[in-house]
Amino acid sequence: MRVGLRLWSAVALLAVVGxxxxxxxxxxxxxxxxTAAQGGAKGGxxxxxxxxxxxxxxxxxxxxxxxxKQTGTKVNYTILDEGxxxxxTTRDVAAGGRQFDVAMIGPYEAPQFGKSGNLVDxxxxxxxxxxxxxxxxxxxxxxxxSADGKMYAAPFYGESSFLMxxxxxxxxxxxxxxxxPTWDQVAAAARKVNTPQMAGICLRGKPGWxxxxxxxxxxxNTFGGTWWSAKPDGSVDKAxxxxxxxxxxxxxxxxxxxxxxxxxxxxSSFNECLTQYKDGKVAMWYDATVAAGLLEASDSAVKGKxxxxxxxxxxTKAAGWLWTWxxxxxxxxxxxxxxxxxxxxxxxxxxxxxxGTRIAGGWAALPPGTxxxxxxxxxxKKAAAAFAGPTLSAIxxxxxxxxxxxxxxxxxxxxxxxxxxxxxxxxQCTQQFSAxxxxxxxxxxxxxxxxxxxSQASS
Amino acid sequence: MDAAAGTAEASERKPRRFPSxxxxxxxxRRRLPLLPALxxxxxxxxxxxxxxxxxxxxxxxxxxxxxxxxxxxxxxxHLFSDHFFRSAVWVSVQLTVIPVIxxxxxxxxxxxLLDRKFIGRGFVRTLLITPFLLMPVVVGLxxxxxxxxxxxxxxxxxxxxxxxTPVDFVARHPTMAxxxxxxxxxxxxxxxxxxxxxxxxxxxxxxxxKVDGATxxxxxxxxxLTHLRPYMELGILLGTIYLIQVYDLVAVMTGGGPGSTNVPxxxxxxxxxxxxxxxxxxxxSIVVVVFSIIIATVxxxxxxxxxxxxxxx
Numbered sequence: 127m128r129v130g131l132r133l134w135s136a137v138a139l140l141a142v143v144g145x146x147x148x149x150x151x152x153x154x155x156x157x158x159x160x161t162a163a164q165g166g167a168k169g170g171x172x173x174x175x176x177x178x179x180x181x182x183x184x185x186x187x188x189x190x191x192x193x194x195k196q197t198g199t200k201v202n203y204t205i206l207d208e209g210x211x212x213x214x215t216t217r218d219v220a221a222g223g224r225q226f227d228v229a230m231i232g233p234y235e236a237p238q239f240g241k242s243g244n245l246v247d248x249x250x251x252x253x254x255x256x257x258x259x260x261x262x263x264x265x266x267x268x269x270x271x272s273a274d275g276k277m278y279a280a281p282f283y284g285e286s287s288f289l290m291x292x293x294x295x296x297x298x299x300x301x302x303x304x305x306x307p308t309w310d311q312v313a314a315a316a317r318k319v320n321t322p323q324m325a326g327i328c329l330r331g332k333p334g335w336x337x338x339x340x341x342x343x344x345x346x347n348t349f350g351g352t353w354w355s356a357k358p359d360g361s362v363d364k365a366x367x368x369x370x371x372x373x374x375x376x377x378x379x380x381x382x383x384x385x386x387x388x389x390x391x392x393x394s395s396f397n398e399c400l401t402q403y404k405d406g407k408v409a410m411w412y413d414a415t416v417a418a419g420l421l422e423a424s425d426s427a428v429k430g431k432x433x434x435x436x437x438x439x440x441x442t443k444a445a446g447w448l449w450t451w452x453x454x455x456x457x458x459x460x461x462x463x464x465x466x467x468x469x470x471x472x473x474x475x476x477x478x479x480x481x482g483t484r485i486a487g488g489w490a491a492l493p494p495g496t497x498x499x500x501x502x503x504x505x506x507k508k509a510a511a512a513f514a515g516p517t518l519s520a521i522x523x524x525x526x527x528x529x530x531x532x533x534x535x536x537x538x539x540x541x542x543x544x545x546x547x548x549x550x551x552x553x554q555c556t557q558q559f560s561a562x563x564x565x566x567x568x569x570x571x572x573x574x575x576x577x578x579x580x581s582q583a584s585s
Numbered sequence: 586m587d588a589a590a591g592t593a594e595a596s597e598r599k600p601r602r603f604p605s606x607x608x609x610x611x612x613x614r615r616r617l618p619l620l621p622a623l624x625x626x627x628x629x630x631x632x633x634x635x636x637x638x639x640x641x642x643x644x645x646x647x648x649x650x651x652x653x654x655x656x657x658x659x660x661x662x663h664l665f666s667d668h669f670f671r672s673a674v675w676v677s678v679q680l681t682v683i684p685v686i687x688x689x690x691x692x693x694x695x696x697x698l699l700d701r702k703f704i705g706r707g708f709v710r711t712l713l714i715t716p717f718l719l720m721p722v723v724v725g726l727x728x729x730x731x732x733x734x735x736x737x738x739x740x741x742x743x744x745x746x747x748x749x750t751p752v753d754f755v756a757r758h759p760t761m762a763x764x765x766x767x768x769x770x771x772x773x774x775x776x777x778x779x780x781x782x783x784x785x786x787x788x789x790x791x792x793x794x795k796v797d798g799a800t801x802x803x804x805x806x807x808x809x810l811t812h813l814r815p816y817m818e819l820g821i822l823l824g825t826i827y828l829i830q831v832y833d834l835v836a837v838m839t840g841g842g843p844g845s846t847n848v849p850x851x852x853x854x855x856x857x858x859x860x861x862x863x864x865x866x867x868x869x870s871i872v873v874v875v876f877s878i879i880i881a882t883v884x885x886x887x888x889x890x891x892x893x894x895x896x897x898x
Contacts, residue, residue, distance in 0.1 A: 209840070217857055220647060333840055389736055392756035485704055550859040554669075557842035564756035575843075578668070 136532065150292050171200035172227040172464050175214055177451055178205045179396070180420055181283055181310045181493040182230070184485040185472055186400040194478055197446055199464050208395070212549070219244050219456045227459040228468060230451050231279055232336075233270035234542050234549075242277030246455040251466045259469050262497045266521055267450050270538075279471040281414055281451035284495030286437070286446040286520035287344060287541070288452055290403070290418060291410040293433040295319055309345065309378065309438040316386040319409045326386030327409040328399035329379065331563040335552025337395040338560055339539035340447060342413060344437060347530040348445040349375035353543050353551070354584055355549035362545055363535065365580035367555070367573055377405045377569055380562045392564035401513070412438065414449065415520050418513035423487030434516040436523065441531055447541035448524035450496065469471055475499050482506065495521055547583035609826035636873070641867035660868035671871065672843065673851035680762055680831060680847050685824040689817060691768065692775025697805075699776070700783040704883075717773035725837030728754055728766040755838055759845035763834050771828070776818045782816030783809070817892045822884030830875060848873055 140230050176182040194200055204226070206214060215229040219239050232338055233241070239245045252260040259279075267284040280375035285568030291303055291314060328342040346352070355363040365498045366372060383391045388399065396413055400420060403411045406426055411417070422429050453473060453513035455465045464513045471477060478500050482489040489509035492500065494517055500506060501514055510517075529540040537544030543553065558572035639660070644654045652854040665668055666701045699710055716724070733754040735741050741751035786809065794804050839845040841854060848869065850858075856866035 213857055213859065216859075216861070244595055272587070287730075333842055390751065546662065550854075550861070553859045554854070557840075557846070560756075560845045564753065566757060566759075575669075 132320060152503065163237050168439045169372040170461060170464055171197040171202060172461055172468060173202045173204065173225060174228040174230075174453075175206065175211060175218070175226045177211050178207050178228045179451070180400075181491065183417070184481065184487075184491070185282075185477070185493075188481060188484055191344070192477070192484075193468065196465060197471075199467065202469060203306045208336050209553075212366055213472075216549070217459075219454070222456075222458050222536045224391050224456075224458045226456060226467040228455060228459045229451050230282070231454050232449055232451060234336075234539060234544065236271045236279040236452060236454060237273035237537050237544070238546060240273045240276060244457055245278040246457055246462055247278060247460075248280055248455070248466070248469070249277045249500070250277075252277065252280065252470075255470055257476070258474050259497075259499070262475060262499050264518075264521065265522065266448060266500060266526065267496060270448055270450060270526065271452050278338050279454035281450040281452045281496040282473050283493035284448075284521060285414040285416040285451040286448055286468075286495075286517070286524045287413060288415050288437050288446060288516060289410060289412050289423065289435045290522045291315075291433050291435070292428065292431055294431050295324070295409045296433070303433060303435050306341065306436050309348070309440050312412070312438045313378070313382050313386075316382060320386035324406065325388045325402075325408045327382065327410040327412065328384055328394065328396045328402055329384060329391070329412055330400070330561055331387070331391035332393055332395040332400065333553065333557040333560040334395070335542060335549055335556060338556040338563075339552040340449070342375070342556070342559065343541045344529075345379055346372060346375040347525075347540065348438075348440045348442045348529045349378065350441045352530050352532050353548070353580060354533065354535050354545075360425075360533075361535055362547070362584045365577055365584055367577040367580050373569065373573060375558060375572065376562065380569065382557070383563050384565070387563075392560045413447070415513070416494060417447075418517060419491045420487060421511065422510065422512055423491040423511075425486050425488075430512070432512065434513050435515075436520060440514045442525065442529070444523045444525045445529075446520045447526045448521065448526045449541070478506075479503065490527075526531075549578050551583045558580040594807070612797065622821040637867045638871060640863055643803045643864045645862070645864040647863060648859040656864070660865050661872075664868055664872065669846075670848075670851060673848045676760060676845065677829060677849075680764060682823055683761075683764040684771055684828055685821055687764070687768035688771035688775045689779075689820055689825065692773045692777075692820070693779045693817075695772065695776045696779035696783055699780055713776060714773045716770050719770070721770070721831075721833040722837050724766060724770050725819070725834045728768070728769070728895060729838045733762055759842065760841045762846060763831075763838055766806050766834055766838070767828060767831065771824060775824065778816050778820045778823075782813045786812050788795050791860065815887065818887045821885055821893060824879065825880055826877060826884060829873070831882070 160378075160418070168236070169346045169419075180212075182205065183361065186205060188203045191202070193299070204214070209232065213222075214234070216233055217223045218225045218240070219229055219235070221230070222244075223477055227372070235246065241248070249260075252258050253349060264284060264558060265279060267281045268277060289303070289307060294317060296303060296315065299319045301318060303315065312327070318326070320326035330338045332338055343353075348372055352366050355366055357363045386396055388402050390398070394402070396417070399411055399413055400417055402408050403417075403421065406428065418432070418434060420426065421432050437444065439445045453469045455462055455469070459465055461579040473496065475497055478492055478497065482492055482503070482505055485491055489503070489505045492506060492510075494500065494510070494514075501510075501518065505512065516564055524540055526538045534543060535545055535549075542548055555572075555576035558567065559573050562572045591687060642655060642657060644656045644659070687767040695713055699706065699713070715859055719727075731736070732739050733741075735753040737752075738754075740754070752758075790808060794808060799807070830849055831847065832853065835841065835845050835847055835850045836853075840857075842848050846854070852869045853868050853874070854860055855862050855869060858865065
């Protein structure tokens with residue numbers, strides 16, 4: 127009797143184990159059959175990771191009515207902040223995570239991942255698709271996303287950096303910002319207009335190489351500093367964080383924020399500064415050109431009150447960065463046809479025309495800086511009159527190949543160094559710099575720590 | 586530990602066995618059906634750990650992709666010379682010790698109040714437990730944005746009303762900001778443990794003390810506190826095990842940086858958080874596991890002593 131019971135319980139146990147194993151097998155089986163069914167270019171669904179900036183939220187909102195309705199392809203968005211998106215896409219694309227069919231990346235990632243064979247070359251698909259008009263894409267933006275002539279990501283919007291300021295506020299203080307200002311002029315103006323109610327300037331202070339790191343590195347470049355020196359063959363040589371030029375740049379940046387910067391600076395990046403500027407809490411803002419479309423949007427409280435000037439300089443002629451948020455297909459995606467259909471729609475000329483009347487910000491808030499034809503749409507020309515010109519000339523002026531006073535290691539880049547180690551070094555160092563901005567550590571200790579990090583990466 | 590428990594069970598079972606001991610083959614035939622379960626358990630619990638140990642002995646960069654090289658104990662020797670790791674350990678110590686002690690003191694105080702009978706006690710108890718039921722990420726966001734923020738935070742609103750200047754708590758004092766949030770979240774946990782301790786206190790002893798003319802403070806110090814000691818030990822040890830692994834609050838509230846990067850966040854940064862050095866990150870996490878096992882072993886001893894004590898009583 128006892129043995130019988132034991133036997134039965136053993137049988138039950140085996141049955142459970144068997145069921146679990148079968149469940150696993152079943153799951154795998156159904157997955158593979160569904161991917162086979164979605165081999166065609168219609169229907170199905172794709173997973174897309176994008177960054178949480180306003181223009182991307184707009185397209186996510188419009189996708190069901192403008193894309194899914196036409197093609198039957200469902201788009202599952204994962205919308206993340208910049209830092210998290212980078213972790214996710216790097217894990218997915220570079221380490222073969224297979225989570226996404228389309229990932230949003232930029233000029234830092236696209237050539238690196240493309241060269242290492244992790245991304246699908248989009249050039250053949252873009253060339254054979256006449257509606258896509260590949261030649262319409264603004265050349266510096268396309269080049270930034272290419273390696274050896276192959277385009278690895280299609281630009282959703284393109285940007286440089288420039289200075290935005292409240293004309294009304296500065297006029298009242300009797301300050302005139304020149305079209306090509308220097309950092310000394312901007313800092314003096316910011317300190318002059320700074321009041322407890324309205325800060326002089328909003329500068330990024332949030333840790334992250336693409337946040338504080340981007341703004342700061344353009345300042346560093348034009349102050350004559352650099353992260354690493356380069357060997358003659360273009361590889362990384364020695365860390366340059368403990369040099370006087372680097373120190374001057376950080377000191378200048380942190381002092382300006384202490385004296386005339388925004389509140390909560392150590393937590394502020396693009397979106398936080400955008401909110402503060404729109405709320406009238408800052409008088410000037412040095413950031414991405416793409417912000418101008420949101421400041422001049424029909425739902426903006428500061429519409430028509432703004433002036434735009436080139437990125438401030440010190441020792442170089444131009445200091446603006448070059449960036450584009452672009453869509454790429456990881457090689458691991460099993461739905462590359464569907465993914466391309468989506469990218470062709472999202473970054474193609476048709477979306478720009480359709481979105482103008484449908485998004486809350488109106489024509490001015492279109493994703494800018496990717497296609498020449500955008501700047502020929504009559505409604506856009508009218509809505510973006512204040513900033514369309516400055517945006518295009520800032521993109522053209524961005525010193526992508528020669529951003530500073532010395533030779534840079536790695537692939538071209540202004541606000542970043544085009545080597546894989548920069549992501550980690552930039553993140554760790556900007557945490558140190560952010561602590562300086564918060565008033566928690568000294569410039570010296572931050573620079574010493576950062577020099578250690580940068581040296582480790584180059585050894 | 587498992588093995589020890591197994592032999593203890595076996596020795597208990599011995600007298601109940603058949604008069605003639607079964608042959609070896611029969612013993613194995615009986616065990617056979619259990620082996621798949623054992624195998625699955627080993628695969629699920631131990632293989633990832635063994636893999637991590639192996640990874641910790643390699644130099645493995647994912648970005649840029651490179652071959653995995655065996656480097657022996659290099660990652661471990663590097664670990665103790667890395668001052669970033671040392672400062673992460675120091676932050677971990679602060680983020681464990683301060684919240685555990687803070688939550689224990691507050692939890693004991695609330696437990697003493699809840700041990701008295703009053704109208705609406707159940708309601709108050711539920712309210713006090715609520716912080717523990719919230720997701721850590723939500724807790725982090727609430728405290729970062731609604732409490733500590735210098736533009737629209739509640740605390741700074743009060744500070745301003747009182748005539749002070751607002752302080753950006755999270756940016757200026759990240760360690761304390763996270764510690765306070767942890768205290769808020771873990772006080773109910775300690776309170777529940779201490780309440781259980783208080784309610785298991787024999788009423789007759791307390792009554793006898795009262796009859797003998799002991800003061801309330803004397804009763805608390807001499808009787809209640811002594812009675813609560815094992816419960817406090819348990820609370821401290823369980824709290825330490827949980828709090829040593831805090832990652833979510835750091836990620837949500839500060840995103841790392843000096844003064845808030847603790848060991849779990851440091852491991853994250855070294856691996857998928859941008860460093861992509863899985864070999865080094867594995868070494869760091871192995872060290873954390875070793876420390877956690879030490880603490881867990883001590884706490885299990887305490888737990889078993891507590892249970893034995895209850896059985897005896």
